[in-house]
Amino acid sequence: MILPKPHFGDDGDKLHEECGVFGVLGANEAAAVCALGLHALQHRGQEAVGITSFNGTAFTSRRGLGHVAENFSTGESLAELRGSMAAGHVRYSTTGGSDLRNVQPLYADLASGGFAVAHNGNISNATALRKELVKRGAIFHSSSDTEVIIHLVATSRYPTLLDRFVDALRMVEGAYSLICMTSQGMIACRDPLGIRPLVMGKIGDAVVFASETVALDVVGADFARQIDPGEMVEVDLDGNIRSHRPFGAPAPRPCIFEHVYFSRPDSVFNDRSVYESRKHIGIELAKERPVEADLVVPVPDSGVPAAIGYSQQSGIPFELGIIRSHYVGRTFIQPSDGARNASVKRKHNANRALVEGKRIVLIDDSIVRGTTSLKIIEMMRDAGAREVHFRVASPPTGYGCYYGVDTPERSKLLAGRMDVDAMCSFIKADSLAFVSIDGLYRAVGLAARDNACPQYCDACFTGDYPTPLTDLAGRRDAETQLPLPVAEAIA
C-alpha cells in the first residue's frame, strides 16, 4: 500500500489548520451528511479523511488518504457506514505520520463499550502523558496525540464514561475541539480557552457539530450557537442535549488566525463574519498603510476580501492582476529550459495586459517563509508592473503555533528572523507593510488588544502563549524554539 503524498498549491508557504471535525446525531444516512459536512471543511485538512458511524449496535469506520470526495462520494463507500449517528475528521498533517492508523476518528473498544473520537487541536503535553501511560502497560496504536485521551479515559477509575472523560481532559493541556461517540450518544467539547472553533446546529431534530458554520450551511443545518470554551455538550441517542462546564470559566482565547486565514470567509467565527473581518483588515490596512497606486490586486484567493476593503477605503480600483488556476495539484517536473517561477505560474499567472506599466498594491493575508511573496513580486515585475507595494492583512508571523497549526520552526519564519525593512528587501517589494496588532483587533470588532488579558490567542504574532508547553520544554532544542518575552514581541 503506497500512500500518495499530500499536495498543496502553496509550496508550504501558508500556515495550515490541521483539522476539521463534523458530527451528526439523529439523521437518516448520518454518514452521508457527515461526508457533505467534511467536504465543506476540506480547507481545514486535505491529507486524510475518516468517518465512523454507529448503527445502534456497532461502530464502523472507513478511512482514506486524500480528499473527502475521493473517499466518500460513492454510494458504495458509504453503504457500510450505516446508522443515524456519525462523526468524521479531515486532517492536514497532525502529530504523527501519514499512516492510515493516524487517520481519525480514532476508535477503541473500552470496557464500557465503543468510543470514537475526532479531534481538532493539539495536546501540548501528549509526549509526557504517553510515556507515563506506556510505563503502566498501555499499548499505543498510532502516533497521534489524540490517542492519549483515549488511554486516559480507558484507565480512569471513575464510574461513568462522562466522569472518566472529564478526568482524562483534566490531565491534558493545549487546544482541543472534540467530537466523541459512545453507544449512548455524542459528546462535543472544547478546551477551556476555546482555542479551536466548534459550533452546533440543527437539521430538524438532528443535532450537528462542526468546526465551522459553513459546514452547517452546506448540509442544510440551522446554526444554533458555538460550543463555549470549556463546555461539554452531551447528546443522547434520543436527541436530548445536556451541557456541562467541568473546567470553570477561564477567559476565552480563541485563535485570531481563524479570522485571518483558516476559516472560510462565509463562516461566522466567535460571532463575527469572517468575510467582514477580512474586509475590515483591508480597510484598517488602507488607513494605516496608504500608498499611491493604480490598482489594488489581491493574491488570490485568500487576499481577495482584504483587497476589496483596501480598494473601497483607498478608492484605488480593485482588479484581478493575478489569475489563479483551478487545477492546482501535484508539483510538475520543472523542465530545464523553463522560465523562472514556473512553479508559481502554474497556480498564479500575471494578467499581463492589465498590469503592464501600472503601480500595483498587492494584498496577501500573511507572510510565512516569504518565498512565494518573492516569486509573485518577480512575476508582477516580469509582466511589466512599474511599482509593487506589498500589504499584508495580518501582523508579522514570528512565532510557531503549538495548538494544532502546522508552522515552520521559528528560524524558517521570515518574521522570526528579520525586521520589516529586511523582509521588504528579501521579497524585493517597493514597500512592505503589515496591519498592526491593534488594527487586527479593531478589524475583528474590538477596540484594541487588551494586553493584560488578550481577547484572542495571537501567539503566532506575539509569542504570548496562553497555556504551558510541556512537551516543548522537555525537548533538547527547546531554547531555540521558546518564545520571546511578550513585551518584546509586541513592541
Place this chain on the structure above:
Amino acid sequence: MILPKPHFGDDGDKLHEECGVFGVLGANEAAAVCALGLHALQHRGQEAVGITSFNGTAFTSRRGLGHVAENFSTGESLAELRGSMAAGHVRYSTTGGSDLRNVQPLYADLASGGFAVAHNGNISNATALRKELVKRGAIFHSSSDTEVIIHLVATSRYPTLLDRFVDALRMVEGAYSLICMTSQGMIACRDPLGIRPLVMGKIGDAVVFASETVALDVVGADFARQIDPGEMVEVDLDGNIRSHRPFGAPAPRPCIFEHVYFSRPDSVFNDRSVYESRKHIGIELAKERPVEADLVVPVPDSGVPAAIGYSQQSGIPFELGIIRSHYVGRTFIQPSDGARNASVKRKHNANRALVEGKRIVLIDDSIVRGTTSLKIIEMMRDAGAREVHFRVASPPTGYGCYYGVDTPERSKLLAGRMDVDAMCSFIKADSLAFVSIDGLYRAVGLAARDNACPQYCDACFTGDYPTPLTDLAGRRDAETQLPLPVAEAIA
C-alpha cells in the same frame, strides 16, 4: 480497466470548450514543457490528456484519463517520452466516447513515416468522409473525427507529406487548430476561418504552439504571434520556420465565446486581452441594463471580471456574496435529510452575513440550461437577499455549436425554448437582462457587429453558422437542430 467518469463543478450547466493543444520543438525535455503547457490549458479539457514525443528516431505516446497532473507530473511518467519535440492534447468529451483510443495525439505509421496529430475543433463532415474511407478499405481505430484527417493523408496520392496534408484538409469542413508531428518536424495550422485559437511563441530557439497565450506564460515562452486563419506553419527539426497559406484569404470568423468564457482571463485572444473584454462586457451591461441595488455579486469565478466592470460603471460596491469552494469534484450522495440545493452549495455558498437584507445584482457569464442560475438565486434568497437581479455577460445562448464545443441540443438551451421574460420567471429572478449582441462586439473593441460580414463566429447567439454542416444535414432529426434564419435570430 475501469475508467472514471469526468467530473465538473457545473452540473453540465456551462458550455465546454472541447480541447486544448500544445506543441514544442527544440527544447530539452520537450515532454515536460508540454505537460506544463497542457496544465495551463487544463480548463479547455479535463477528461483526458495525451503527449507524444519524438526522440529523433521514434515516436512515443502516453495517454490517460483525468487531469494533466494526474498523468504527467512524475518523472517516471515523463521518462519514456524522450526527445526535443513533443505535442499534447487535453480534451473534454469529443466526438467519440471516453475511450483511451480516442485520446489524442492520434498517431499512425504512414508510408512516409510516423505522423501524430492533436486537434482542437470539430470536423463537421467527418461522418460522411469516414463512410467513404471505410468503403475504400480504411480501418478506423477510434471514433474520433480527427482520425479522418489521418486516413485522408495516408491515402492521398500527392508526392510530399505537406501536399498530402493540404489535400486532406481541402476535403474537411469545420473548425480545426492542428498541431502535427512528422519525423521531419512540426506543422501547426488553423482552419480558413480561424474559428478555434492557436498561437506561437518562442523559448530561446525553441518554438512553441498553444491554444492560448497563458500556456506560453507558464512555460516561460515569449508570445510571437497568433497563427493566422488558414495559415500552415511548418517548423523543421533545425527550427527553420516556413509559413504557407494554401486556402486563400477568406474573412476570419474567430469564436467570440473565447472572450465570453472559454479562454483564461489572462490570455490574449485575437489581439485583445480576455480580461479586458470581460470587464468591458460588464461595463456595457451596466450601461444597457442598470438596476438599483446594494451589492454587485459575481457568480464565481467566471462572473468576476464582468462584475468588476459592472461595479466600476455603476458605482455599486463589488462584494463576494457567494464563496466558491476550492474542492469541487465528484458529486456526493445526497442525504435524504439534506437541505435543498446541497449540490450547488458544495461549490457555491452564500455569504449570509453579507447578503442578508440586501438588494443584489448577480453577474454570470452566460445561461445555458438555467438550472444552476435558479439554484443560486434560491440560495441567495434563502440567505436573506431582499432582491436578486440577474445580469448576464453574453447574449442569450440559443443555438448549438458544431465547431468543437459541447452544447446541449437546442431544446435544452433555456434561450432556445423561451424568451427573456419567461427565462426570468424560470430562474425566479427579480429582473433578468443580457448584454446585447452589439454591446458584446463593443466590449471586444469593435464598433458593432457587421451583419453583412460578421467579424466573429457568434453562431451560438445568432444561429449564423459560417460553414456548411454536412453531417448535421445528413441526420434524420436534422430539422429540429437546424438554425433559425439569421434575421430572426438576431432580431
Place this chain on the structure above:
Amino acid sequence: MILPKPHFGDDGDKLHEECGVFGVLGANEAAAVCALGLHALQHRGQEAVGITSFNGTAFTSRRGLGHVAENFSTGESLAELRGSMAAGHVRYSTTGGSDLRNVQPLYADLASGGFAVAHNGNISNATALRKELVKRGAIFHSSSDTEVIIHLVATSRYPTLLDRFVDALRMVEGAYSLICMTSQGMIACRDPLGIRPLVMGKIGDAVVFASETVALDVVGADFARQIDPGEMVEVDLDGNIRSHRPFGAPAPRPCIFEHVYFSRPDSVFNDRSVYESRKHIGIELAKERPVEADLVVPVPDSGVPAAIGYSQQSGIPFELGIIRSHYVGRTFIQPSDGARNASVKRKHNANRALVEGKRIVLIDDSIVRGTTSLKIIEMMRDAGAREVHFRVASPPTGYGCYYGVDTPERSKLLAGRMDVDAMCSFIKADSLAFVSIDGLYRAVGLAARDNACPQYCDACFTGDYPTPLTDLAGRRDAETQLPLPVAEAIA
C-alpha cells in the same frame, strides 16, 4: 481500500492450516530471506502476509493481503525493511477478520522498547483473557488472539522482558508457535504440548526459525533441530543462543494432521519425512482396504504420495486419471448452459482417454464436507469410469480443531453427521474406506496409538482434545460443538 477475498481451489472442502511463521537473525537483507522463507510456507496461509524487520534502531513493518509474491517480490517493497533481523507471517483466516490490522507480525511499543510477534496456533482462552484486560484499561487494536499475549506482556510486573513473556504465556492455553523480536534479539517458542511445528536452522552464523523444514531448504539453511515442546529459544543480536524450558516437561502432542495434509511433503515433521508418512498411509490403506481395480488415481496434488504407496503395495498401476490445472484461482461466473461440475473441472479434469471403461481407485488425503468428493466421482463416471472406489488417507474427520486450523462446525463435517456407509452413498462411490487410526499411527512410524497417552494430537479424528477449551465452554452453543467422549469417538 477494498480488500480482495481470499481464494482457494478447494471450495472450502479442505482443512486449512491457519499460519506459517519465519524468522531470521544475523543475515544481510534479513527481510529478503524472510520473504523467500514465507513463500516456501505459502501453503500454510494465502490470505495475508507481513514482515517486520529491525535495523538496530527501529522496527519497520509492511503488511498486505494476498500472497508473499504479490507483496514482497520487488526491491521497492523490501527496501524499507532494512536490518539483519526480520520475522514474518503468512495467514489463512485467523481469529479476527480480514483486516490489515490483524495481519501479523503484531507490533507494540512497550516501556521496554519494541516488541513484535508472529504466531502460528490459537489461544483457546483468548476471549476470556481479552475481556479481563479491557476491564483493566487495555485498548485492543486488532481482533487477533495474538494481541492478548502482547497486552499480557505489557502489563506484567516482572522485571525483565523474558520474565514478563513467560508470565504472559503461563496465562494462555492452546497452541502456539511464536517468533518474537525485541531490540535485544529474537525469541522462538512452542507451547508445552508442541501442537504446532517450529524448527531451527542456520545459514552460516545466521539463525533461522520456521514452521517447516522446507523453508530452511529454500533459503539455503541447514536444519539444526526442532524447537522442543515448551521450549523457549532466545537469540541475542550477536547470535548467542540460550534455551529455556519454563513449562516443565509435559508429554508432547504434535498435530498428526501435519503428516496427513498441512505440511509440505518435502518437510520433515517430528523427525519423520512427511512424504514417507503419506506414502506409508497409502501402503497401510492398501493393506487394510484392498480392492480390485485397473488404475490407482490420486486426487491431485495432495493425494499423490498416498496413491503411490497404494499402487506399490497393491500392484495396481498408478496413473494420472485426473489432471489439475495450474491456474486455479477465483471462482468464475457459471454460465447457465454450462456442464455440471464446471467449478470442479476448472481445477480437476478427468483424463477421459485413460479412465474410460476402467475400474478406478481414487485416493484423497481426507474428506471434510464431502461435496468435492461427490463432484469428482461424478466427473469420473461422466468420463466413463466403470467403477469408482474411494480410499481416504486419514481416518474420518469428525471433530473441529481449536488449535489454529480452520474447520467447519461439526454439523458440517461429513464424518460429524454420518457413518461410513452413509458417506459412501452421499459421495456416490462404489466403495469407501478410510485408513484406521492405528494404521495412521503405524504410517508415521509408531506401533499404534497409545490411547492412555497419545503420541500426537488427533482430536479432529478422535475428539480427544489435549487442553481445556475455555472460550468454547463459555459460548452459548457450546453443547453442539463439544466433542463426544473419546471412547465413543475412537470405537
Place this chain on the structure above:
Amino acid sequence: MILPKPHFGDDGDKLHEECGVFGVLGANEAAAVCALGLHALQHRGQEAVGITSFNGTAFTSRRGLGHVAENFSTGESLAELRGSMAAGHVRYSTTGGSDLRNVQPLYADLASGGFAVAHNGNISNATALRKELVKRGAIFHSSSDTEVIIHLVATSRYPTLLDRFVDALRMVEGAYSLICMTSQGMIACRDPLGIRPLVMGKIGDAVVFASETVALDVVGADFARQIDPGEMVEVDLDGNIRSHRPFGAPAPRPCIFEHVYFSRPDSVFNDRSVYESRKHIGIELAKERPVEADLVVPVPDSGVPAAIGYSQQSGIPFELGIIRSHYVGRTFIQPSDGARNASVKRKHNANRALVEGKRIVLIDDSIVRGTTSLKIIEMMRDAGAREVHFRVASPPTGYGCYYGVDTPERSKLLAGRMDVDAMCSFIKADSLAFVSIDGLYRAVGLAARDNACPQYCDACFTGDYPTPLTDLAGRRDAETQLPLPVAEAIA
C-alpha cells in the same frame, strides 16, 4: 497505465505456445462460456486475454493483461459482454509488444460491418505484407501480425466477406488457427498444413471452437471433431454449419510438440490422447535408453506422464523426488546470503529424505537452454543423490519455431550449440539421453517418421520447415537463423 510484466515459473527455460483461442455461438451468456473455456487454455498464454461478444447488433470487447481469472471472473467484467456469440484469446507474447492494442481478438469496422479475429499461430510473411499495405494507405493500430489479415480482408475487391477472407488467407504464409466473427456468424479455420490445433464441439445446439479438447470438457461441450487442415467452417447465427476447403488438400503437418509439451495431458490432439503419447514417450525412452537406478523422478509437472511410462517399462519405482510449489510467480529478490539455486528451489524443492543416497533417473519433457536442468541436477546432488541420470522425453531441440511458439535464437538453444555429450557435461548429469525422432513418432502411434513426407511438423527437432519463411529470409541476420539442411539435422 503501468502494465505488469508476465511471469513464468520456468525462467524462460521452456518453449511457450503463444496463444489459445476459443469461440462459442448460440449459448446464453456466451462471454461467460468463453471465459471458462479460455481459463482451460490458460497454459497456452498467460500474458494477456481478451473476449469480444456480439449481441445481435453490436460487438463489444474487453481486454486485459494477466490471467483470465484476473480479468473475467466477476459478473461485472462480463456484464458488458452481452450476446450469444463470443470469441476470446489468451496469449503469451506474440509478435508485437505487451500493449493492450495487441491483445486479441482484434476488431475492425469494415464496410461490410464488424469483423473480429482471434489467431493462434504466426504469419511468417507478415512484415512483407504489412509494408505493402502501408504503402497503399493502410494504417495499422497494433504491431500484431494478425492485423495484416484484417487489412487484406478490408482491401480485397471480392464481393462477399467469405471470398474476401479466402482471398486474404491466400496471401499469407505460416501457421494459423483462426476464430472470426462477423455480424452474420462465426468462421473457424486452420492453415492448409494444420500446424496449430483447432477443434469443434457442441453444447446442445451451441457450437464451440477451441484450441484443445480440454476446453470443451470444462465448458461441458461434447467433442465433435477437429477442424481439418485447410478447412474453413462457417456457422451462421441460426447455428447452420457449412464447411469449405478453399486450399485444396496438402498433406497435413500438425505440430508434434503439442504432444510433447504444449497441450494439456487431458486433451486429445490429432485423434490421440496427449497423456497416452507422453507416457509412451517414457516407455520408448526406457527401451531406448535404460539405466540402472533406484528411483524414477519426474521434473514436475510436465515430466510426470513420461516418468510413469519410464517407471512402468523399467520397473524402477516412480517417486516424487522433487516437490513443486503451487505458489510460483514473480521472481523474488535474491538475498546475498541465500543458498545457490534459490530461484529454482522456490518452485522445485528436493525431497531430501527420499533421494538421499539414491541413484535417480530424472525425466523432463525437453531441454531448451539447459540452465534449469543444471540447477535441478545440482539440487538433487545437494540433497544427497548418489547418481543423477537425465532422460528427456523429446529429441534435442535445436531449431527455432516460426509458427507461433516463442523460442530462443538457435545460439541460445543448448542443442543448437552442442552435441549430447557436451550437453551432459553442461548440465552435470551422470548420463543424458533423449528419445529418438523415430521413438517419438512411435510414441504418438506411428510406425516411424516418414522422412519423405513427415506426418508432423517437427522443425524444432529437425530444422525441416514445412513452409517458406519470407520475413526471416528478408532479415540481415538471416544466415545465423536459417536452418541446417534437414539431412544433417536428422542425422
